[in-house]
Amino acid sequence: MRRDILLDGAVSLIEAGDVQDVSMDSVAEQAGVSRPLLYKHFANRDELLVAVYRREVALLHEELAAEVTAAGTIEEMYRTLIRGSLRVAAEKGHVFAALRSAGVWNREVRAEHESRDRATMRAFSARAARDYGLRRQGATAITSVLLGAIDSVLAQWHLRPTVENALMLEDIYMGMVAGAYASIRPLVPQPR
Numbered sequence: 001m002r003r004d005i006l007l008d009g010a011v012s013l014i015e016a017g018d019v020q021d022v023s024m025d026s027v028a029e030q031a032g033v034s035r036p037l038l039y040k041h042f043a044n045r046d047e048l049l050v051a052v053y054r055r056e057v058a059l060l061h062e063e064l065a066a067e068v069t070a071a072g073t074i075e076e077m078y079r080t081l082i083r084g085s086l087r088v089a090a091e092k093g094h095v096f097a098a099l100r101s102a103g104v105w106n107r108e109v110r111a112e113h114e115s116r117d118r119a120t121m122r123a124f125s126a127r128a129a130r131d132y133g134l135r136r137q138g139a140t141a142i143t144s145v146l147l148g149a150i151d152s153v154l155a156q157w158h159l160r161p162t163v164e165n166a167l168m169l170e171d172i173y174m175g176m177v178a179g180a181y182a183s184i185r186p187l188v189p190q191p192r
Contacts, residue, residue, distance in 0.1 A: 003041050003051075006031050010052045011095065019098035022049070046103065053104040054112065056095065060088055061116050068123070074131045077124060078146065078177045079170070082153060086166045089154050121147060132181060142184050146177055 009031030013022045024045055028038045042048040064084040071077040121143055129139035153169050 002033075002037075004055075006033065006038060006041055006048070007052050007055050010048055011056065014052070014095050014098050019049070019102045022102075024048070049099055049102050050104045050106065050109060053096070053099045053109060056092065056099075057113070057116075060092065064088075065120075065123075074124070074127045074181070075174070075177060077127060079174055081147075082150060082170050082173045085150055085154060086157055086170065089157055090161065090166070093158070117147075128181070132184075134184070138184060142180050146180055149173065149176060 006027060010022055010027045013026055013030055022045065024035060024038055024042075027048065028035045031038070038048075042051060064081065067084055068077050068080045071080045121140070124147065125136065125139040125143040128134055128143055129136055132139070134142075150173075153173050157166055157169055
């Protein structure tokens with residue numbers, strides 16, 4: 001509980017300004033605790049910022065995973081994922097960018113990210129195989145391409161971060177999803 005208060009204080013500071021202004025002193029003050037208490041939880045600023053990044057990513061992943069899991073079809077899963085990704089970019093993108101610029105992208109964080117990506121790939125591939133009767137190889141290939149395209153969608157949104165652009169990009173992405181499944185079905189032999 002206290003750790004979350006400290007992390008919340010750091011997030012508030014990042015949201016309010018420059019990540020370079022986030023110090024152990026400023027976080028202790030923002031959270032209303034003493035510096036020794038902050039140091040009891042985090043050895044230094046870098047460790048604190050990595051903890052902030054990890055927590056924020058884990059919370060968002062958990063939220064998006066629950067929304068995606070509740071979707072009825074593979075298409076709804078993709079729509080939920082792209083909407084959620086665009087929403088996160090609008091609401092928290094600046095926080096994640098600031099944290100990455102502060103050097104939180106270390107080997108452990110990258111490994112956690114890759115693990116989440118693999119879990120997402122497995123979930124989408126399994127659903128695609130089930131919904132379209134695809135073999136695992138075909139389902140994995142199409143899933144990999146479609147999930148990989150999300151980075152391009154987000155890059156286009158960052159060029160013009162408006163609601164209208166987000167809606168247009170969602171439509172384009174969903175057109176890609178529909179087209180991909182329409183084209184792969186005859187190409188991938190059905191299981192016997």
